[in-house]
Structure formats: structure tokens, C-alpha cells
Amino acid sequence: MEFVSPEGLRLDGRRPTEMRQIRAELGAVAKADGSAVFEMGNTKVVAAVYGPREVQNRSQQLSDQALVRCEYSMANFSTGDRMRKPKGDRRSTEISLVIRQTMEACIMTHLMPRSQIDIFVQVLQADGGTRSACINAATLALADAGIPMHDLVTSCSAGYLNSTPLLDLNYVEDSARGPDVTVGILPKLDKVTLLQRISCRLCMTDTTGEYKGIRISTRWINYNEG
Amino acid sequence: MEQRLANTWRFTVNERKFIETALLSDLRVDGRRPFDYRNLTVNFGKEDGSAEVQMGHTHVMGFVTAQLVQPYRDRPNEGSLSIFTEFSPMGDPSFEPGRPGESAVELGRVVDRGLRESRAVDTESLCVLPGRWVWAIRIDLHILDNGGNLLDAANIAALAALMTFRRPECSLGGEDGQEVIVHPPEEKEPLPLILHHLPIAVTFAFFANENSVAIDPTHHEEAVMGGRMTTTLNANGDICAIQKAGGEGVLQSVIMQCLRIASVKAGDITEKIKKAVDSFNTHTALKKIKRHPSSIPMDVDGADSKLREKQKSLVDKKATIPCPSENVVRETKSLDQ
Amino acid sequence: MAKEQPGSPASFVDQLVVPGDVVLDLSNMANQTIKLGSGLRQESDAISVTKAGKFRLSKPNKYWVESSQKRYVPCLGDSILGIVVDSKADNFLVDIKGPALAFLPVLAFEGGTRRNIPKFEAGTLLYVRVVKANPGMNAELSCTDASGKAAEFGPLKDGYMFECSTGLSRTLLSSPPCPVLEALGKKISFEVAVGLNGRVWVNAASPSTVIITANAIMKSESLSVQSDLNLYAWMEDICSSCGVVYGDTQTPAIQPSIW
Numbered sequence: 001m002e003f004v005s006p007e008g009l010r011l012d013g014r015r016p017t018e019m020r021q022i023r024a025e026l027g028a029v030a031k032a033d034g035s036a037v038f039e040m041g042n043t044k045v046v047a048a049v050y051g052p053r054e055v056q057n058r059s060q061q062l063s064d065q066a067l068v069r070c071e072y073s074m075a076n077f078s079t080g081d082r083m084r085k086p087k088g089d090r091r092s093t094e095i096s097l098v099i100r101q102t103m104e105a106c107i108m109t110h111l112m113p114r115s116q117i118d119i120f121v122q123v124l125q126a127d128g129g130t131r132s133a134c135i136n137a138a139t140l141a142l143a144d145a146g147i148p149m150h151d152l153v154t155s156c157s158a159g160y161l162n163s164t165p166l167l168d169l170n171y172v173e174d175s176a177r178g179p180d181v182t183v184g185i186l187p188k189l190d191k192v193t194l195l196q197r198i199s200c201r202l203c204m205t206d207t208t209g210e211y212k213g214i215r216i217s218t219r220w221i222n223y224n225e226g
Numbered sequence: 227m228e229q230r231l232a233n234t235w236r237f238t239v240n241e242r243k244f245i246e247t248a249l250l251s252d253l254r255v256d257g258r259r260p261f262d263y264r265n266l267t268v269n270f271g272k273e274d275g276s277a278e279v280q281m282g283h284t285h286v287m288g289f290v291t292a293q294l295v296q297p298y299r300d301r302p303n304e305g306s307l308s309i310f311t312e313f314s315p316m317g318d319p320s321f322e323p324g325r326p327g328e329s330a331v332e333l334g335r336v337v338d339r340g341l342r343e344s345r346a347v348d349t350e351s352l353c354v355l356p357g358r359w360v361w362a363i364r365i366d367l368h369i370l371d372n373g374g375n376l377l378d379a380a381n382i383a384a385l386a387a388l389m390t391f392r393r394p395e396c397s398l399g400g401e402d403g404q405e406v407i408v409h410p411p412e413e414k415e416p417l418p419l420i421l422h423h424l425p426i427a428v429t430f431a432f433f434a435n436e437n438s439v440a441i442d443p444t445h446h447e448e449a450v451m452g453g454r455m456t457t458t459l460n461a462n463g464d465i466c467a468i469q470k471a472g473g474e475g476v477l478q479s480v481i482m483q484c485l486r487i488a489s490v491k492a493g494d495i496t497e498k499i500k501k502a503v504d505s506f507n508t509h510t511a512l513k514k515i516k517r518h519p520s521s522i523p524m525d526v527d528g529a530d531s532k533l534r535e536k537q538k539s540l541v542d543k544k545a546t547i548p549c550p551s552e553n554v555v556r557e558t559k560s561l562d563q
Numbered sequence: 564m565a566k567e568q569p570g571s572p573a574s575f576v577d578q579l580v581v582p583g584d585v586v587l588d589l590s591n592m593a594n595q596t597i598k599l600g601s602g603l604r605q606e607s608d609a610i611s612v613t614k615a616g617k618f619r620l621s622k623p624n625k626y627w628v629e630s631s632q633k634r635y636v637p638c639l640g641d642s643i644l645g646i647v648v649d650s651k652a653d654n655f656l657v658d659i660k661g662p663a664l665a666f667l668p669v670l671a672f673e674g675g676t677r678r679n680i681p682k683f684e685a686g687t688l689l690y691v692r693v694v695k696a697n698p699g700m701n702a703e704l705s706c707t708d709a710s711g712k713a714a715e716f717g718p719l720k721d722g723y724m725f726e727c728s729t730g731l732s733r734t735l736l737s738s739p740p741c742p743v744l745e746a747l748g749k750k751i752s753f754e755v756a757v758g759l760n761g762r763v764w765v766n767a768a769s770p771s772t773v774i775i776t777a778n779a780i781m782k783s784e785s786l787s788v789q790s791d792l793n794l795y796a797w798m799e800d801i802c803s804s805c806g807v808v809y810g811d812t813q814t815p816a817i818q819p820s821i822w
Binding site: 236237238239240241242243244247248251253254255256257 | 720
Binding site: 090091093094096097098099100101102103104105106151177181184185186189190191192193194195196197 | 328331332334335343452453455465467468469470471472473474475476477478481
């Protein structure tokens with residue numbers, strides 16, 4: 001299948017290194033201490049943060065840092081075929097873990113010992129790049145909740161189809177089973193915190209193209225935050 | 227609550243500090259350098275498709291079994307590959323019995339991604355009858371002892387088990403050519419799986435101070451590290467999967483350096499696995515030769531051949547039963563055992 | 564074996580015994596007073612073994628079974644290494660590898676008063692003495708010797724702590740000094756604190772020395788032949804596995820200070 005037209009345009013009319021439109025809205029959930037809705041094209045994710053608050057399960061309490069918990073879920077109506085998925089399947093358990101560890105690394109947990117921070121992330125519409133959108137939404141929600149952080153983590157995906165590197169894959173491009181990579185960076189520290197590559201036999205390629213795109217997304221987020 | 231505290235594993239400030247300071251001068255507690263891999267031994271069980279991997283104190287066992295099932299609707303002519311992990315509390319008191327924990331799920335997913343998404347196992351050759359019967363390969367990974375870096379060990383165990391696994395050969399028969407006949411191993415030599423390449427997982431630990439990096443972290447180092455990255459590569463240097471799930475941020479240059487080191491290590495480990503598998507294969511081949519020595523006393527031979535005939539006729543009977551699903555499945559199950 | 568010649572203690576002394584062995588028959592030694600240590604149990608006239616290990620006799624009349632375990636059972640007067648787990652108003656909770664956490668009263672320090680309670684974060688390594696060890700109760704520790712002096716007790720800074728079996732830690736403390744420690748001490752200088760609960764702390768000027776020492780001690784667990792020649796070859800082996808040439812260290816050879 002042709003993912004990049006001879007004119008160099010993708011199926012949805014973007015150029016290879018062009019991102020989808022980003023939209024972020026803070027304070028979307030009234031009850032939560034911090035919340036954000038994040039959209040990347042048709043992918044829409046809502047994140048809510050509660051905390052720092054008292055640890056619910058006392059046996060998990062950490063005496064030198066805050067306990068960070070994360071729950072990722074996909075709304076039943078988020079994908080094309082609507083079906084009831086069991087809660088806590090392997091995929092969502094893994095993504096919860098990934099989001100938790102990514103956020104844990106940038107939250108200054110040592111400032112809030114004996115407390116707990118809960119991050120709930122839900123995918124409302126899935127059109128590729130849900131992992132990245134979730135991380136971006138979670139970062140914004142944490143910032144909205146006023147939780148001290150080293151940096152804002154930003155994330156974006158990229159792939160390689162028709163011998164062209166593509167930024168920010170949508171669902172069709174994502175399900176082409178080409179190599180793809182999700183990157184999460186700490187832009188101010190210029191460090192990579194999240195990196196997941198799922199691919200079939202990709203030679204070591206330079207990831208600078210991807211980083212460029214993520215920088216752009218960072219700027220966007222900063223802008224929205226301001 | 228005190229009882230609970232008494233049963234968890236303790237880690238002193240001294241150890242934590244020492245591991246970090248030693249790494250600053252390129253030393254590790256077990257005498258390795260930061261980019262030395264632990265000694266790797268691969269052993270095989272009596273049956274095909276079982277492998278035991280030992281790396282330092284880490285001990286992981288892999289079993290491969292196969293079963294005839296109906297294929298997934300979207301891939302009617304492909305077999306399937308699934309991975310199950312078992313973290314028993316025997317291996318580490320922090321593993322809880324029952325539902326697999328987060329780390330068990332992550333391990334399974336990363337091994338799965340390395341093997342499946344990189345199409346290391348040829349699933350199309352596992353198809354028997356498109357849309358009706360395909361082989362479902364199941365890999366069970368048992369953690370017997372946790373000495374750190376379970377992921378790499380589990381990945382190697384899975385590969386070694388896959389490489390020695392033999393599935394019974396089957397052919398189509400019956401009037402309409404729609405019946406599946408599974409040939410017992412005595413009749414037709416079982417077939418090995420087709421592996422296109424060996425994706426090797428190599429894990430790096432990142433430490434908070436001064437950007438220290440260490441390959442193949444031990445249990446103690448895992449308790450100290452700030453982040454971890456698992457890269458899955460094959461001997462050709464192709465990257466099959468990377469997993470760096472958050473944690474300590476790392477410079478891009480460090481990641482590239484890790485990938486280069488990982489590709490060298492992947493080559494070494496591939497070599498080791500292949501060597502172990504080869505010696506296992508020659509060993510089993512030799513054993514087969516010994517099983518039928520030419521100088522068997524007459525009477526024993528007679529009894530044996532009679533028995534064999536009996537078995538054969540039994541098998542034939544079984545095999546000619548037309549294809550209703552239960553029969554086939556039952557038969558494969560018995561082969562599994 | 565046990566039934567063939569009970570009552571002749573000499574036949575079992577320094578031999579391996581397993582649970583159930585009857586090592587002494589009191590009916591044969593009616594006019595003697597004997598003292599039983601750990602791993603022995605009296606059943607009317609028979610003294611039987613409850614733990615696998617070596618049967619020991621300290622003349623004239625003390626008997627016990629010397630065993631090597633990973634777990635530690637608190638015993639009065641033992642010097643051990645503990646890890647602070649938590650601090651409460653009156654006690655520090657200390658992990659001693661035993662069946663339960665041990666209590667270290669906040670006043671059990673030299674000149675300890677309510678005013679000068681030391682502060683230990685979780686994970687601090689302490690060299691302590693067991694002062695109360697009653698079955699069914701949490702053991703009580705103290706950071707002073709019998710006369711109330713701090714002696715060597717207290718927190719251990721820096722260095723590296725590793726775990727071994729209780730048997731090995733007893734060997735390390737034995738006199739004459741354990742050959743491994745002696746051989747190490749001839750070449751390199753280091754500090755070592757051995758806890759009877761199977762924990763050893765090592766410290767030296769450079770991390771490489773610590774690593775060599777720690778590995779040598781850990782690997783000496785399975786060492787049986789301890790003639791000097793073998794020991795040196797073995798030591799070189801360990802050093803090379805740690806990437807260091809044995810005897811290459813520049814520090815003057817002084818005896819290790821064994822606590």
C-alpha cells in the first residue's frame with residue numbers, strides 16, 4: 001500500500017515530518033486536582049491527576065518519596081469496532097507502567113514523602129499515537145495540579161514506511177506493521193526518558209528527524225501552558 | 227505490619243552508595259566492568275523445546291509447546307505465537323502468587339515484541355489448513371531465581387527453547403483432503419520451527435550519578451538504578467525492539483553508544499546459543515542411534531516389534547478418524563505431554 | 564548409625580549430624596552435668612539433634628550443633644550487623660535477618676539520654692550487640708558493650724555490606740584468624756566487620772580493594788583446601804576475575820583490623 005504519494009504527501013495530506021494539529025485544554029475535569037484534554041489530530045485523551053494526597057494503602061507508603069500510581073484505560077467507544085475489553089489486560093497494564101515510570105522520573109517525588117499521586121488517563125478517541133498523547137496529557141495534568149517537576153515530558157511517535165520517515169503516525173499508518181518508535185524526551189535537559197521501538201528489522205537509523213518533530217510539539221505545549 | 231517489614235528484602239545505604247561510587251571508577255561489585263556480560267550457560271531438558279538459562283544467580287526456564295487451533299480471523303493462514311510468564315514466589319519473595327504483576331506483564335510484552343513483531347518465527351509455515359487449522363506455539367517462561375536482568379535471560383530461554391522445539395509433522399488426508407493427520411514422532415521425524423533470525427535482548431541500567439551505564443544489571447544494581455533500557459537486536463545489527471519505559475533521562479549519544487555495544491553483545495550471545503543448541507542436537511542425534519542397537523537379542527526384538535506394530539495400528543486407527551476438532555486437539559495434547 | 568553406638572559422645576564429636584540422630588545417652592553418664600547448646604534436644608534420657616551440622620564439644624561438658632544457615636536466630640551476646648528499617652518513639656526497628664525485626668532502644672547508646680537521640684535514616688547499617696533474645700519476643704539490641712561504652716558498636720559509614728551464611732561469618736571470626744582473611748591482610752589493607760548473623764561489611768581506601776576483599780570472602784564459603792599454596796593461586800584467580808593483579812595494590816601490608 002502506498003502511504004506516501006509521489007508528490008510527497010501522506011494519506012491525510014500531511015508532509016512526512018509534519019505533525020497533526022495539537023490541541024490542549026487544561027482543567028477539563030472539575031473534581032480532579034489537575035486535568036487536561038490533549039488532542040493530536042483525531043486522537044483524544046483525557047488525563048486527571050489527584051494528589052499529592054494521603055496514601056490509601058498504608059503498606060505501600062514510602063517514607064522517602066511520593067508513591068506514583070497510574071491507570072490507563074481505553075474507552076470502549078474509542079476504536080472503530082466497539083467492544084467491551086476486560087480491564088487490566090496486558091497491553092494496558094504495560095502502558096500504565098510506562099506512563100507511571102515516565103512521570104515518576106520527572107516528578108520531584110522526594111519533596112512529597114508519605115504521599116500518593118494518582119494519574120488516570122483515558123483514551124477517548126484512538127487514531128494512532130495514543131501512547132504519546134497519553135504522556136503529553138499526563139504531563140499537562142501534572143503541571144495543572146501544581147506538582148513540582150524537573151521538566152515537562154513530551155512525547156511523539158514516528159515510523160518508517162515506503163522508505164520515508166514519517167512523524168506522528170495515524171491509525172492507518174500505525175497498523176501497516178512497519179517499524180515505529182515512540183520517544184519521550186525531557187526537552188530542557190535534552191534527555192530521552194521514554195523510548196519504545198517496535199519494528200521488523202530496522203537498521204540503525206538516525207532519530208534526529210523524530211526529535212525535530214518532538215521539539216515542535218514541545219514548543220506547542222509550552223505555548224498552551226502559558 | 228512489623229511482620230511484613232521483616233519479610234521484605236533489605237538494602238543498606240552503604241551498598242547503594244558503594245555501587246554508585248564503584249561505577250564511577252568503572253568497577254562493579256561482582257568484579258565485572260560496566261560493559262561485561264555475565265557468564266551465560268544454556269542447558270536443555272530431555273524433551274524438545276525446553277531450555278534452562280543461567281546468568282549469575284538468574285535462572286530462567288523456557289518451555290515451548292504447540293497445539294492445533296483455529297487461526298485468527300484476520301490472519302487465516304498464519305500460526306500464532308504467545309508468551310506466558312510465571313513469576314513464582316520461589317524465585318523472589320517479592321513476587322506475589324496469583325495474577326501476574328506489572329513486571330511480569332512487561333517482561334512478557336517485551337519478549338513478545340522482540341520475537342513477534344520482528345517476525346523471528348515464521349508463522350506462515352505453521353499453517354496446516356488455511357482458515358481451519360494452524361499450530362499455536364506457546365512459550366512458557368518460568369523464573370526460578372531472580373538475580374537481576376530477568377528480561378535478557380527470559381529472552382534467551384525463549385529462543386533456545388524455540389530452536390530445539392520440534393512439532394509433529396502433519397499432512398492432509400481423507401476423501402476431501404480436509405482431514406488433518408498428525409504423525410506421531412516414531413512415524414515421521416518431527417519438524418523444527420523456522421526461525422528467520424534471533425532477536426537478542428540486551429539490557430542496560432542507567433544510574434543517577436554522572437550518567438553511569440552498566441550492561442546486564444544484577445539484582446542489587448537493579449535496586450539502585452534510576453532507569454533501564456532493553457534493546458533487542460539480532461546478530462546482523464538490526465534493531466527489533468527497544469523498551470525504555472521512563473525512568474532516568476539519557477542523552478541521545480548514550481543511547482546510540484548503548485545500541486552499538488548491544489549489537490556486539492547480541493552477536494556474542496547468538497554464538498553461545500547456537501553452540502549450545504548444536505551440541506544439544508548432536509547429543510540427541512547420538513542418543514537416537516544408540517536407541518536401536520543392531521545387536522538386540524532375538525526374543526526382545528520380537529516383543530519390541532510386536533509392540534511397535536500394535537502401537538502403529540493404534541496410531542493408524544486414530545489417524546484415520548475424520549477431522550472433528552476434539553480428536554485432533556486431543557491427539558496434539560498427548561503429543562505435548 | 565545413631566542407634567549403633569549411642570552414649571559415646573566421642574564418636575559424634577566433630578562429625579556431621581542430622582536431625583533425629585541420638586548423640587548422647589544420659590543413662591550411661593548419670594553422674595555428669597552437661598550443658599546443651601543450639602540444635603540439641605532432650606527426650607528423657609536421649610539427647611537428639613534438631614539441626615543438621617557439626618556436633619561440637621567444648622570440654623568438659625558443653626555440647627552444641629554448629630550449623631550454617633542463611634537465616635539468623637538471635638542469640639544473647641552475639642555481635643551482629645543490623646539494618647535500620649524504621650524509627651519509633653522508643654525504638655529503632657532493625658532488620659537482623661532473623662524471624663522478626665529487633666528493637667534497638669533509642670537510649671541504648673553510650674551516654675544516651677532523651678536529649679541526644681541519634682538519627683538514623685532507613686537503610687543505615689549498624690554494628691550492634693544482642694542483649695535480649697527470648698523466643699516469641701522481638702530481640703533487643705544495644706550499641707554499647709557490657710560496661711556501657713560504645714566500644715566499636717554503632718553505625719558503619721561507607722564501605723560495602725554483603726550477606727553470607729552464618730557458618731562463614733563464624734569462621735571469619737574464629738581464632739586463629741581465618742586463613743583467607745590472613746592471606747588478604749598480608750597484601751592489602753582493609754577494614755572488616757563481621758556480624759554473626761551472616762552479614763559482613765568491608766571498607767578500604769579504594770573501591771577495587773573492597774570488591775576484591777568482598778569477593779574473596781564470599782567465594783571462600785565453598786573453599787575447603789586452605790593450604791597456603793592453593794590459597795594464593797585461588798586468590799590470584801579471584802583478583803583476575805575482578806580485573807586486578809593480585810599483590811598489585813600499592814598500600815602497605817598491614818594486618819586487617821578484625822572486629
